[in-house]
Amino acid sequence: MLALSLLLAFPVSTLGWSLTGPSAVVDLAVVRGVESGNVEKFLGIPFAKAPRFKLPVPVPRYYGIVDAKEYGPSCPQQLTSSSLTARSLEEVNVPRQLLRRDGSAESEDCLSLNIIKPKIARASDKLPVVVWIYGGGFEVGSTLGYDDVSTRVVEKSIAAGTPVIHVAMNYRVSALGFLASKEVKKERLGNFGLYDQRVALQWVQKYIRSFGGDPGKVTIWGQSAGAISVTLQMLAFNGKTDGLFHAGFMQSGAPIPVGDITNGQADYDALVAQTGCSKSKNTLDCLRKVPFPTLQAAINASPNFLSYNSLALAWTPRVDGVFIKDEPFKMVQQGRVAKIPIVNGNMDDEATIFSTSQSNITTEADFREYIKSIYVKKATDAELEPLWSLYPSTPSEGSPYDTGDDNALYPQYKRIASFQGDLVFQAPRRHFLQSISGKQKIWSYLSKNLKAVSGPYGSFHGADIQYGLFDDYLIQFVNTFNPNLPSGPNWPEYTKESPDLYTFTDTAAPSVTPDKFRAEPIDYLIQLASTQPQ
Template sequence: MQLVTPNSEDCLTLNVWAPTRLPEGTKVPVVAWIFGGGFENGGTSMYDGGIIVTRSVELGKPIVYVSMNYRVSALGFLASEEVKAAGVGNIGLQDQRQALRWIQKYISVFNGDPSKVTIWGESAGAISVALQMVANGGNTEGLFHAAFMESGSPIPVGDITHGQKFHDAFVVAAGCEGSSDTLQCLREAPFATLQQAMDASPSIFSPSSLDLAWMPRVDGTFLPDDPQQLVLQGSVANIPFVSGDCDDEGTLFSLTTLNVTTEEQLRDYITSTYLPAASSSDLDKLLTLYPADITQGSPYDTGILNALSPQFKRLASLQGDLVFQGARRFFLQQQSDKQNTWSFLSKRLKGLPGLGSVHASDLLNIYGSGELTDYLVNFVNNLNPNGPTVPYWPKYTTASVQLLTFLDGLVPVAITTDTYRQEAMEFIIQLALANPL
């Protein structure tokens, strides 16, 4: 699949937006943006940090905005026995860490305070933020002191050797098959050859969907274990964080599986793609918790509408909870009594045909100068999203699982409880812990 996005071999760059006319010697908080794109595409050129900085000045809470590029696809997340042996896994995450080190060293030149850095991302960027939090035994190395995650949490991924089939196909496509040192061969290959080989690999919009060819995996170094297991082990940075989702996270990623139309096909798809070790009884229970009734599927709360195929809404619900909603709730359940946390749910654009409150739709509420922009600016300044221009956002705790929920209509914001699909999410995360991707 050809991905039409800006790309370049010379990609390890940063962008800085800073307020002008600050009093001499002023140091203001910093937000570091990590873009999304399924760990296979995207870039900083897609986002205007000036929107965030301008709003921060209007609020009287100026911040410096930094966006970082990092290697994606096979360049950043090649995975295999060879990669593991060479100790070069998760290079994309290492790039992000290095960018954070650059901020520490140089951001004061732009009136940024290196002791007040919040890392922020969406989708793969938010997953990256979460993985930076669980890496290094939870030790931030002083690189960041807060985190803001939109549609991304610690995800259930297994050993880096799980990517062997994708690595081997990439090696063949790049003309390195038979080389005595395939990694060195890949290093020396022309960028155009590598790009062509990457374009030939499965993408996030292939039938395998969220079982990505190129994504972070357990490398024994940066990620010593499944990120969700690291959470259970207490390997989490002790910093305030925000984590939220869109209501219909899975719809976008289910458009390529419209040929899955029967219960039998759905069972086969789940087994082959996500849960190869799940027992027949586990699948029975899972499909009971995520029923065929289209009125219970995603896009949620749309009744009989949006059933693009007989299993579309069901599979969208499953995939959205496995990778996004369930992962977020698991993270919050483990951490919300140990550190200050806030969570949100975006149910806007519910009328979007087929997709509903689709993955990434919340970006309109933050890069479009919506309420979420103010919450972000407040959080970056005060480690608390609340402020005089926005409705009150209560903390999330295990005793009070409150969500700030963005809605369509005359009442744009409400406080709701994070208890929907509770048994289903608990079970799907239980299966994910036993079957990391």
């Protein structure tokens, strides 16, 4: 009866199966996937249950036949909106994952993972493993939305003669993944989405041998919120990897300046009010029980990363005292971070696509009020005074950089894009790398690709993933824990004494430049963020 109850808890299909096609054995089950060219895909494998606003419950054991021929449902997505026009999207091909849903079914029971492997790989091969964590502002994202990226990486690794096993997991996003309040803190919970990722990494350790992977050589890889997630996994439980991963590759994301989980109280209270839970004696328990459409409508009413509030996220990882013990900036400064080899870099114009919904900000006074009311509500006027000259209204000083006075979508656009890009991406990366340099192997980069073809968005956030700019370096890193290709210019390690960036452009081979651009304003933002965590 016990085996039957476990099977019912994590149902698998057992009827109507052909015995052809790729398969793998896990526990007392056969996992059956599909072939796609020279790769095999095992899709939608459930790895945990996701009880609402509680920690994930891992699959205890597999029995029977696991149907792994189709992607599982995505975790519920927050509705996002943007002022970007359809024409502008077509012109620069802004990653679709940031702007619209991928069309997949959604379910709260969404914790599944996918494995893409070379067809020739056998269980005894012990190939290096790359585990992908998708981005999406911690509000949207799914593994299905990146199927083309995931497949492309594995196919390129085969062609290069350095094959890898690719794993990707769905994890909870938006309020379902990152609800924050005193009520959540009281139960010593929070950061459910990060726990989901952690359980998936535990699954990899337990089962990846069955698919030809080496559990002793796992690189976690992410972009945007996925890259931030990689760094937070490095900070988890005061820097413990628990042997779950051995290297990290981060594109456009570093430990962000967030504070205590109670800082999310206002958005929690709004959710409680909009779901009719205000009069409940236990509002968190009420939120767990409200009909999902009611909860989803309330979540969709909260600010999103493409709305006016932009990157001042409502639903984001925060300090819960358990998974994230302290403010990430402090933990990095104190060395409470996993000492593994990493690559961590940025695009040049990280925040342009997040700065299109503020077109009503046209004056100096508008800009100052926006920054004070959205990003640094507790800062004094004296503390903020340097910012106004460090981020001037002169279009030629703004982002997209190096484009003169061009590309000013509205009077304060390039200024806001510059400020947001530095605050959320460049300053956290520089602070992270300079704090841990000398303690582990580090490589960093700056991409100025696509400036000539993407107009007001420049080298925009997500372009590196969309166009596979770093696929070859990623594959090399997953195999050797060093991104240097067999041929090409040397990519030196990043140190505090020599903070070298491997810098990419459309017009020349990569070159080495110092990580000293906008030194004064970025140093100011690091100091400000350290004292004003969100």
